[in-house]
Amino acid sequence: MQFQLSDELLDKIKFLIDEGNDEELLLHLEEVHHADIAEILTEVDVEKATYIVKLLNSQQTAEALMELEEDRRERILEGLSPKEIAEELNEMDTDDAADIISELSLELQQDVISEMTDEQHADDIVELLRYDENSAGGLMAKELVRVSENWSVTGCMAEMRKQAENVTRVHSIYVVDDKNKLKGRLSLKDLLTAPSNANISDIYIPAVDYVNVHTEGEEVARIMQKYDLEAIPVVDEMNRLVGRITIDDIVDFIKEEAEKDYQMAAGISEDVEADASIWRLTRARLPWLILGLFGGLGAVYVMKSYDEALSDFVELFFFTPLIAAMAGNVGVQSSAIIVQGLANDNLKGSLFNRLLKEVGLTLINGIALGTLVIIFGLIVGQPQLVSFTIALSLLTVIIIAALIGTFVPIILDKQGIDPAIATGPFITTSNDIFGIFIFFYISKTILGF
């Protein structure tokens, strides 16, 4: 039942564009869902994509443009006149239109806005541009259904039908007083079953969750998820109803947040996609690699200072990559669990208990791993004291790595810094140096070189 973009259809479309056969092209595309139009716009080259956008009516292409990757959308918009862009924006919800317009150059923004025919819509978009992208104001749309507490049920029904024309999905009906201050919400069921001479003030529900225009996106996502809301009204500093945020915008937001944490753990510092330019990818990746390099050079330095062990206990040097790797692995595991616990707000109990648990856990893992190291020593005929020293150092190193991995993200979070930064290269690098130092320190104490 789902649309599948076949190679034949794609070839057909390319052929029709080259031929300039607009009539048949329209015939092929007019029934296609906007999400599938978006897929086609991604698969053909930019010139052809621009051609399609110009050909189809804006109702169909506005939504498709919203689905595109930012890079591709920008390049298509470059091929359109300010008037053509304005036509697309007229068809979009205010929040989407504001997102797109903010990607344009400041000069082009002015030209496009002055070409918009719907004054009110343009006004709304300009208002949204004022808010920080990551705040409730930046996430909200102006489209919503609003009724006054003073209206009668009959008057309300007529007014609502009019408003609903501009709102894709109704979700909730918000009740305001005559100063536009948010008073509560109205259930459609109550409205349908109320006597027609009743007033809205008799039937509305005076309790409603809401956020302020300045509430951060993370907080909006948390509230909407916690209370299972599909839409939440947004008020300004005077408690006036100015917009609403719907769950589909928050889904995108939640996904982006999760992806950011993931990229951070992998040592990628900007939100880049596989198809970003080499330059952007370098900027996102190189800084972490340099950090890792410094960690490695630090380890070189530590080993140099223990080179007196080379004559009698050269095996120790063969084990340094193992020690560094295990310290890194354990550190990343511990910090990932904490980062996720913080993100989901389900980290309960005292810090001390958490550290104690982490030590217990790592002790179990460390004894298992240490046993394997001793078995390996027996197999390759390594002196038993050396094997035992390595196993004991490994155990110590990973316990400390687990503590650092647990402690650092919690501290960062308390300081208001994104704890995800503590995962990945940061933890592995610091644990590299630290781990190797502890390893040689313990070895020297036991073996006495």
Added chain:
Amino acid sequence: MQFQLSDELLDKIKFLIDEGNDEELLLHLEEVHHADIAEILTEVDVEKATYIVKLLNSQQTAEALMELEEDRRERILEGLSPKEIAEELNEMDTDDAADIISELSLELQQDVISEMTDEQHADDIVELLRYDENSAGGLMAKELVRVSENWSVTGCMAEMRKQAENVTRVHSIYVVDDKNKLKGRLSLKDLLTAPSNANISDIYIPAVDYVNVHTEGEEVARIMQKYDLEAIPVVDEMNRLVGRITIDDIVDFIKEEAEKDYQMAAGISEDVEADASIWRLTRARLPWLILGLFGGLGAVYVMKSYDEALSDFVELFFFTPLIAAMAGNVGVQSSAIIVQGLANDNLKGSLFNRLLKEVGLTLINGIALGTLVIIFGLIVGQPQLVSFTIALSLLTVIIIAALIGTFVPIILDKQGIDPAIATGPFITTSNDIFGIFIFFYISKTILGF
């Protein structure tokens, strides 16, 4: 405006439970949102939580129980009789009730179901238990608004009002024929504005997205996100309407998927939370650590076989943790970008171009890093040929690491294996051995030991 669980309130609640002062306890809790009740149930000990669940009516606690972590919920349910559990389930939507019942032992499941007073509800739940947890059947709820194409608008309105009683959120009205086969959907706006003598068959929209009970969860999430759906109907093999999935269930699903990838990258193989038992955490973490250990032991073996270099080029051994770490970091970066591209279905273009781009990118990074190594060598007074050899080996090693990181997830994905498994410890471990081997091989060739 948001509820904040204060320590005072919590102490008050604990005190009232100890006193057995049910009357005042009810007074404090009756107005509290179920999501906040859930927070209280998490903060107090299990006995007190069970006490609260028994005291409050099931309408309030059923939703709160759904919000809890699985472990805590299980322990609270252990304190309830089958009859009490059945009362909770009566208040839940079928999909939630089925999820909870599937967590119980088989014997208890039977007892609970036989205690349920609402036959139809119990029937629906039993039906849902048959489906795989990760399929559309396992995700769907039976609650929905269904109208027949043969009804009149007036009859439909009356019937709908009745059905809507059992459905928390209406979302969409689905139209079926007299064999319950899905025909399309009905817009509330069209229903409100249609003449009352019209038939549903005249006004419904015959096109509707749907999924089959066996469609996988990932695919449902993909379709709902792509087409921005808030609910999607589910049909059986005979195209009969059997349920619907709403976006809030999919939000949880998307989040879990993203978290699974993240945990995989961090070397945690099961979906565990920070508060899981030590035993579960060990099971999730130890296997990856053992994998890492084998990587490290492999590296020991490689270095042993190059020990003839110890006499003249001992510096090489100091650099092995650095080489291993860089190979790991680059490999994880490359694979993370691919895994995310695959998950979001935005990996376009040929494999060859992708590998070429990755090589170009890593060449830039490698030259920058190599230069730093040479500068470090100058500072510490290392023989220049050795520094140059290390820099060149580093460059080679990370290019190969980048290729492995790019290639492996793509191959796994083509084989139908979750590519996320290729990130984290898997990549770092294989790159450890590989990297160190290449490092010594190149060094031997240039330096000739």
